[in-house]
Amino acid sequence: MSILTILFLVATTFQTVHSSTKHYYFTVENKTITRLCRTRTIVTVNGEFPGPQIEVDEEDRVIIEVTNKASSGISIHWHGVYQKRTCWFDGPSYVTQCPIQPGNSFTYNFTVVGQRGTLWWHAHAGWLRATVYGAFIIQPSSNPLPEEHTIILGMSNFFAYFLHDFPGQWWNSDVSAMVDEATAAGVPPNISDALTINGLPGLLYGGCSESDTARVRVAESNTHLLRLVNAAMQIEMFFGIANHTLEVIEIDASYVKPFNTSTVVIGPGQSMNVLITTGSDVGSYLMAARAYSAAPSIPIDNTTSSAILEVGDSSDVPADLPDLPGHFDTAFVTEFEDKVLGLVEGAVPTEIDKEMVITVSMNVLDCPPDASEESCQFFEGRAGASMNNISYVHPNTSILEAFYTGASSGVYTTDFPQYPPVVFDYTGPPPANLNAVRGTKVHVVEYGTRMQVILQGTSLVVAESHPMHLHGFDFFVVGRGLGNYNSSLASTFNLWDPPKHNTVQVPAGGWTALRFLATNPGAWYFHCHLDFHLSVGLGIVLIVENGDEPSEQLVPPPVMPAC
Structure with a gap:
């Protein structure tokens, strides 16, 4: 399974699980990293970018102790988790809680009720989610899962990521300082300098970034689950894999009627599960993500992030990109959204109050x-x-x-x-x-x-x-x-x-x-x-x-x- 900003995980198959308590420990702390030949300090969880993946089973109790060693207040939102009767732990600052101040700790304690699939977590204070985010995976209680991977998509001003395939964004400048400067002028902030997949920009940003390319290794002649998450701060994204068809089976941890596509469209905050089937040949293929915008008059990050899907023991560097739609291809987006239908039928309220x-x-x-x-x-x-x-x-x-x-x-x-x-x-x-x-x-x-x-x-x-x-x-x-x-x-x-x-x-x-x-x-x-x-x-x-x-x-x- 993958999440946009590709993070791929290996899952067990035909496993029956029972509810239990899962403990996680998050330390919010600064870390110095280099992207696009620029080195700067970012806020992370446990020094990881993207942050640690949480993996639980249906009906599990989840306890996450968060200690803030950064210089500003923070809270964590468990994006898509219902928090049934436990709104206290939902996380947005000044809505359900005040921020965890520097030097302090807070423990989130909730039970996952009636959910399974790919979700994610992120900071919900200021613009800290630019670098503070990760996957939140809920395994079904009994299922035959294929091999799975996570991809997180993001933006790179040092400002984004992909979950299990996390697409994201990156800014070369300090995001908080950039936002403060824009706020002082009453204008929008700068666009990002790069997009990212699992925190890395990929091959297309010049020689400086070629080593900063995420790689996902999968077996040949098999079906694989990719968990995608769009962790970007500002943009909807296209995502595809060269010479592969994506079968969409889940969006926002809810099953959809499966359909095939060469490219998926995933909005900021959304998660998606897709299946890919690999052939018998060993080889490498480029995965890529780029921005979609419905407003051509607004400047966007028009770069393309890439990662490598390695089938078998291949370590080649492929040359061919997937054929993604253009940045303003609203017709493709509309056609894609028309295909998205719920797997469960007859559940919607037919009357309203x-x-x-x-x-x-x-x-x-x-x-x-x-x-x-x-x-x-x-x-x-x-x-x-x-x-x-x-x-x-x-x-x-x-x-x-x-x-x-x-x-x-x-x-x-x-x-x-x-x-x-x-x-x-x-x-x-x-x-x-x-x-x-x-x-x-x-x-x-x-x-x-x-x-x-x-x-x-x-x-x-x-x-x-x-x-x-x-x-x-x-x-x-x-x-x-x-x-x-x-x-x-x-x-x-x-x-x-x-x-x-x-x-x-x-x-x-x-x-x-x-x-x-x-x-x-x-x-x-x-x-x-x-x-x-x-x-x-x-x-x-x-x-x-x-x-x-x-x-x-x-x-x-x-x-x-x-x-």
Whole structure:
């Protein structure tokens, strides 16, 4: 199995496992590494980049003790893990906890309930997830697994990675300093200097990087599972392997109806399992990842990361790249997404109790009267983002704790709008700037509510796609389309076999419809997984209230990190 940013693991077959307790120890610490002939210090877990892989079985209890020896506060999010009744351990800073301060420790303690497949973990404080991330693998209780590998895709400004195939990004400059400089000017940060697979950029960045190439060795004449994770901070990715067909079988740890493709499309935050079958010949093949963008006017990292798939005992350096789509090939992306259908049929809620329609926008925020001109360089203002024209601002304490103790005054308000407060032609010519309202506004949902959420993209500033991630839940993606959503389009929804995700792309100039059952109490972050968009306000918090039964209520909190 592999995760985008290729990490390949070897799995046992036909193994029956029983629930147990798995212990892991994370030390957050600095490490000096070299990429693209540049040496710099990054934040890591246990000195590893990407970080250590967590591997558990269905229904296991997982205990991870995190000790922070870095210079800034940090928290860890277990991306895609439901955290059923244990929202305290979900991880986003100032939503479910305060950051673990330097010199302190915190223990995450939760049980994996009703899940199996490829997920991942990452820092959820500032931009630390650029280098702090790893795979979270949940093995089925009984299954015949083929040989598996993980691939993590990333970006390289020293800023990304691939899980079991982790695609990621890398910046030659210090990411935190770069973000601070951009924030001071009110503009987006620089694009990355390279993309990465399992933390390495590959062969295509000049002689300096040829040795920084991930290699994955597999047996000939066999079927292999690749676990892919897109750990990049800012970009959706294409991924393929020269002369190989990829069979997609799982996305976000939920099974899909298998289909074949030469290239997969994977959004930031998403995970995916694919099968490949090797021939009888020994040989080496290039794996490659490059950016996809639905907004050609926005600068992107247009480089290509590569890694080598070694079949048998081959150690050759192959020359031929897979035939990946172009950077702006939206037609290919649409065709790929049309093939994604859920394996389980008839499970989606066919009736709904509550609908929310939420616009997802970039914004230009007015320059404050007392601000300098140097701090307002984004269309004579500051870059912002919003949902229903509310630009989210983190409080200075935990929203979950404030909700649990009834001490929400001064922390958040419960007036996040159910529908857009300003109605306009969302995907048409943009109106005069809608100066988003900054604030910490949440939306409260009663336990057991059958939810429908319409995410509506807009053309404000620029029409672009947004990978939206909901903590604490999977949701059914029942519909999507271009233009403005209206209620008549509900007749086109797929209520039989829609895919189930925890992260989904809202198409540029379009909309996406989700349904889920709100049966997990807690404070759940719902946000764009492009970190720049998140950092300037593209998120909300959904609070799901406790149910009536003890099994429907949050467990009491542990001793949480102090704010």
